[in-house]
Amino acid sequence: MKTVVSKNQTYLFRQLPNPIAVVNANGEVVLVSDQWLDFFDMVWDNTIGASINAIFSNIHPEVTSYVSKCMDHPGNYSFTSQNPHSKDTLIKFLVKPWYDTNENPTGTIIEARYQTRQIQMEEKLESFDALLHGLSTITNVGIWEYNFQNQKLYWSKMTKKIHEVGADFEPEIETAIGFYKQGYSQNTIAMLVHNALENKTPFKECLQIITQKGKERWVIAAGQPYFKNGEAIRLVGTIQDVTDEIETENKIKDSAQLLQTLMDNLPLNIYVKDKDSRKILVNKSECDYLGAADPEELIGHSDFDLYDKHIAQISRDEDVEVMKTLTPMLGRETVNIRKDGSTTTFLTSKIPLLNTYGEANGIIGISMDITEMKNKENELHDLINVTAIQNKKLINFAHIVSHNLRSHTSNFTMLLKFLVEEKDENEKSRIIKMLTEASNNLTDTLDDLNQVVEINANVNIEKEEVNIKQLIDRVATNLWAFLRKNKAVLDYETLNDKASVNAVPAYLDSILMNLFTNAVKYKHPDRDPKIQITFSKNKNVSMISVKDNGLGIDLDKHENKLFGMYKTFHHHKDARGIGLYISKNQIEAMGGKIFVESKVGHGSTFNIHLYERE
Amino acid sequence: MSENEKIFIIDDDEIIIFGMRKLLAEVIDTKYIASFENGELALDSIQSKLKNGEEIPEVIFLDINMPIMDGWQFLQALCELDIEKRIRINIITSSVDPADYEKWLYFQKRTNHYLDFRTKPVLKIIPEDISFASKAS
Incomplete structure (x- = not known):
């Protein structure tokens, strides 16, 4: 379609204040403003009717492509192109479609203007500004x-x-x-x-x-x-x-502070160990226990650096077990021996320290010092043991009393029954004689029992330092006639003149008298009795040893009855079975013990142990 | 010692020996009775009877608390002897210690002999006490 432009319209168009050109659908220039001719240094006659491509192919080749683009896809396009005459300026082209009265695009309008670099920079700045604002909002x-x-x-x-x-x-x-x-x-x-x-x-x-x-x-x-x-x-x-x-940081710091304060003030030893059982965190109690002024002295050290080797190995084995099984060890009683040898009993719990993957990276340990409690417990155990022994002794004694009294009373009962039924006078007087004998026996028994009760009832017996040699001198003097008659020799010359023992003098006197008498009473028929007394003292135990060369006792048969009441082991008219029982009671009343060694036919040795403590 | 000793009394208390003999005399001829003051003497007698092929006693009255060898030690020794005959053993004691009663139960399970347990005083002998012996007489 050929566009027809009137002369008047042409005149008006040429006077437009901007460089503008109108191009028809074939890409031929239809109209240009005078400004356009000036801007591009063109002449009207050469321009009108010329193809846009022919005009710009050398200086602004982009124009042709934008014009055809605008024809194919009507819309506003803008682009800049270097001004061939000036390095500092650019030419900005605006290309928009040209519509007829039916709103059909029939060509394009091209407008050109100079653009300085500054303007371009300003435009860039604006976009930077927007970017900056966006960034600042995000961050x-x-x-x-x-x-x-x-x-x-x-x-x-x-x-x-x-x-x-x-x-x-x-x-x-x-x-x-x-x-x-x-x-x-x-x-x-x-x-x-x-x-x-x-x-x-x-x-x-x-x-x-x-x-x-x-x-x-x-x-x-x-x-x-x-x-x-x-x-x-x-x-x-x-x-x-x-x-x-x-x-958030302060809150973490606060809770860390709270945790540290809590840990340091708990009366528990708290420590965290790594995989190799090296300490990575310790609290104040743990530092105090190990005598460290600063946790740094302990960090990085294992139990092997801090404790006795054997103890350290036990602790390490516990750590490994906890880490391996992931099962906490709770409230186990453990014993620690420090390098200085001091022992502490702890109630220890070890809990596996897990990383984010649920693997054990170490352990958290909590130990409570229960040494004092443990000592109290042991004291209590001792006390219970003592009480139990006392109780057993008491029951045993009650049985002895009951048995002895019963055997006498039953004899009375029996003899009295016979007496009532007996007709024969001779037999009657025989029964009465036996009743008298039974009565005497009962009196003797009561005396014996009384003596035992007295020893055991005397709780606050006064112990004193007794010179052994002087004591034996005294006993020997009392037994002088008896010993002489039996050609017995008492050998105690080796004793130190100053040797002494903490004991009840009367008891010790009675015990030695009894042992010496027994040694002579049960002498071997083939040899004269010889009694050897030795004494030794170490730390808190004094030991008096009385050795004879008599008959000896078959310990396999009699050991558990040796110190019993009314137990005798030899055929002897004076054997009553009370002496050793009384001696044992006296020794135990002094907090001591008596032991015997013997060999039949060779003799016996009685060892008396007396403890110095209290 | 004669072959006729069917009843043994073992007790260290001569009053008991006297009493037991007196009570037994009411039911059996005293010639059948032998008495010993401790277990060892009684055991010696039984061993010599076995050795000589003599009859061993049928009934034993046994005290517990005795010197040298007590009633339990005697029982232990008796159990260890090779005796086919079943002996009636009447344990006579004044002990009320439960431990003694338990020892009786213990021996009861371990011996073929008949074991009875009585506390003193014994005031009468009933036929069962010497049941084996009376059959023999």
Whole structure:
């Protein structure tokens, strides 16, 4: 279609103030403004009717392609192209479709204008600005800039948001510094700004501000000064709201502090060990226990460095077991021996320390010192044992009493029954004689029992230092006639003149008298009795040994009855079975023990152990 | 010692020996009775009877608390002897110690002999006490 343009219209068009050209559907120039001819240095006659491609193929080849693009896809297009005459300027082309009265695109309108680099830069800047704003919103970082020359302070949107001021707020350097919390924060920021200005020092510091609404906030304020010819021109910086982070950090610090305080003040030894049982954390109790002034002295050390080797191995085995099975060891009684040899009893729990994958990386140990409790418990055990022994002794004694009295009374009963039924006078007097005998026996028995009761009832017997040699001298004097008659020899010459023992003198006297008498009474028929007394003392045990060369006792048969009441082991008219029973009671009343060694036909040795403690 | 000793009394208390003999005399001829003051003497007698092929006693009255060899030691020794004959052993004691009663139960399970347990005083002998012996007489 051939476009017809009237002369009048042409005239008007030529006077348009901008460089504009109209191109028809065939890409031929239909109209151009005079500005266009000037702009491109063209002549009307050569231009009108010429193809756009022919005009621009050399200088702005892009134009042809945009024109055809606009014909194929009607729309507004713009592009810039280098001005061949000036390096500093660009030509910006705008290409838009040209419609007829039926709104059908019949060609294109091209407009050209100069564009300087500055304008282009401004456009770039605008897009950077938008980018910066976007970034600042995402990262919560506000931007500010202080211009030293005009003393103007610029705050970005985010900076204003952080300070909780309105969008129209106009900050000044003094008010900006005034937002910082009085004291440390305000002093610091003032100094930093001053230093940046004077010493060209950039800064970055975590400080507190009070917002317009009165809220306390933690911010990281950073600044970078810019200089021109050695003079500060502006200070560019950021401000970042880190309140949440700082608060979280403080909370962690607080809970760590709480945990440390708790751990250090618990009366328990707490320690954390790594896979190789090296300590990685210890509390104050553990430090005190191991005599360390500082936890650092223990960190990195294993039990092998701190304890006796055997104990360390036990502890290590426990650690390994807990880590292997992932099963806590709870409330186990353990014994620790420190390098100095001191022993402590602990109630120990060991709990596996798991990493995020559920594997054991070490153990947490908690130990309670129960040494004192343990000692008390042992004391209590001892006491119970003593009580149990006493009780057993008492029951045993009750049986002895019952048995002995019963055997006499039953004899009375029997003899009295016979007496009542007996007719024969001779037999009657025989029974009466037996009754008298039974009565005497009962009296003897009662005397014996009384003696035993007396020994055992005398709880607070007074012990004193007894000189052994003097004591034996006394006993020997008392037995002089008896010993002489039996040609018995008492050998105690080896005893030290000063040897002494803590005992009840009367008991010791009676015990030795009894042992000497027995030694002679049960002498071997083939030899004269010889009794050897020796004495030794070590630490807190005194041992008196009485050795004879008599008959000896078959211990396999009689050992458990030897010290029993009314037990005799030899055919002897004077054997009553009371002597050793009384002696044993006396020795036990003094807190001692008696042991016997014997060989039939060779003799016996009685060893008396007396304990010095109390 | 004669072959006729069918009843043994073993007790260290001569009053008991006297009493037992007197009570037994009411039911059996005293010529059948032998008495010993401890277990060892009685055991010696039994061993010599076995050796000589003589009859061993049918009934034994046995005291527990005796010197040299007590009643339990005697029982132990008796159990170890090779005796086919079943002897009635009447344990006579004044002990009320439960331990003695338990020892009786212990021996009862371990011996073929008949074991009885009585506490003193014994005031009468009933036929069962010498049941084996009376059959023999």
